[in-house]
Amino acid sequence: QVQLVESGGGLVQAGGSLRLSCAASGNIFSYNRMAWYRQAPGKQRELVATITSGGSTSYTDSVKGRFTISRDNAENRLYLQMNGLSPEDTAVYYCYAFHLGVYWGQGTQVTVSS
Numbered sequence: 001q002v003q004l005v006e007s008g009g010g011l012v013q014a015g016g017s018l019r020l021s022c023a024a025s026g027n028i029f030s031y032n033r034m035a036w037y038r039q040a041p042g043k044q045r046e047l048v049a050t051i052t053s054g055g056s057t058s059y060t061d062s063v064k065g066r067f068t069i070s071r072d073n074a075e076n077r078l079y080l081q082m083n084g085l086s087p088e089d090t091a092v093y094y095c096y097a098f099h100l101g102v103y104w105g106q107g108t109q110v111t112v113s114s
Contacts (some may be wrong), residue, residue, distance in 0.1 A: 002103040009108030022078040022095030030074040038091035
């Protein structure tokens, strides 16, 4: 059973930065895929960024050049560095892992004020 716990969310002004962290209960080096999703009020959950076990990354178009996903296998942590935040980035951000099954964290709120 994989447990994921996000942290690092908060309130930030437009143009600011936040770094989200996701602590995993297992050894993430073997996880096929980890990702960050987000869900804004009244909208569907959307994929923000993905990183594979080999370190390949991908991003949704709206965050390319602003967000960076990374993983620290030694610390069993997933990160999302978010720069140049805008009010449109306001959402609950969820950590996701695929390892013999699908696992989600509880989410962390990110609010960007204009």
